[in-house]
Amino acid sequence: MDDKSLETRLNNIQAALKQKGYRLTSSRQKIVQSLLSCGGHITADGLLEVIHETDKTVGRMTVYRTLELLSELGLIRPVYQGTGAAHYILLDGGHHHHLICSGCDAVIEFDECGLQDVGKLLAERFNFAIEGHLVEFYGRCHNCQ
Ligand SMILES: [Zn+2]
Ligand SMILES: [Zn+2]
Ligand SMILES: [Zn+2]
Structure with missing residues (x-):
């Protein structure tokens, strides 16, 4: 990812936090930056x-709490696989897509999304x-194969 889109995404996340009354403290900024x-x-962990x-000044609890906060705001999402710890997936663009191989566990990312219509349909129906x-x-x- 280039610096510019990183900065844009960081700004968007900052705006989302601000809108909900949270500040992007230097620790939170470091966490979000590293995650992006x-x-x-x-x-x-x-x-x-x-x-x-x-940066050794960022504490473990701060990382946990910030990830929880970002999840609540819908900017990331914890994914649980088996009994291990949750993996966090970036959702700041509103969506995220995977192809997952059951043979070798490879995860392929893709951006093409034809799901807006399905979303609209579900939104109305429910x-x-x-x-x-x-x-x-x-x-x-x-x-x-
Ligand atoms: Zn495979
Ligand atoms: Zn992914
Ligand atoms: Zn999508």
């Missing part, structure tokens, strides 16, 4: 390790205010 630059798909490579989606298709990758 590593692209998500990381556990809270994994993220803490990344942050501590450059009177549900949709804020985002994480879609995962399961199957076999090229190598595992």
Whole structure:
């Protein structure tokens, strides 16, 4: 990801926090920045390790609380696989898509999204205010077929 889109996304997240009455403290900023630059798909402890490579002042609880806050705001989403710790997926663009291979567990990201119509349909049918989606298709990758 280039610096510009990183900055734009950081600004958007900052705006979302501000709108809900939260400040982007320097610790929170560091956490969000690290999360964006590593692209998500990381556990809270994994993220803490990344942050501590450059800044040891950010505490474990702050990382946990910030991830919780960002989840509540719909900017990230915890994904639980098996019994391990949750991985956090970036959802600040409103949606996130995966192809997951059941053979080798490869995760392929894709951006093309034809799901806006389905979203509209579901929103109407269930009177549900949709804020985002994480879609995962399961199957076999090229190598595992
Ligand atoms: Zn595979
Ligand atoms: Zn992903
Ligand atoms: Zn989508």
